[in-house]
Amino acid sequence: MKLNCVSCGHAVDLRNSYDHYEGQVKCFACGTLLSIRTEDGQVRSVAYASSTPQISNSATQQATADFA
Ligand SMILES: [Zn+2]
Secondary structure, X not given: OEXXXXXXXXXXXXXXXXXXXXXXXXOOOOOOEEEEEEEOOEEEEEEEOOHHHHHHHHHHHHHHHHHO
C-alpha cells in the first residue's frame, strides 16, 4: 500500500501491517510527519501531524509567563 505525502508528493510505501492503522508515519523523502488513517488496505485520510506545533505553542506560553 502506498500513500502520497501531502508535503512533497512522494509515494510513501507502507507495509501490509498498516492495512488498519490510525496514527503517524514519517515521509522518508522529506521527513514530514503525517497523520494517516487506513482501513481495509485503503488510505482514508492523510494530513500533516499536529504534534510539533502544539509543542512549540506550549513553549511559547511558558516563555511569555516567565517574561511577565
Ligand atoms: Zn514528503
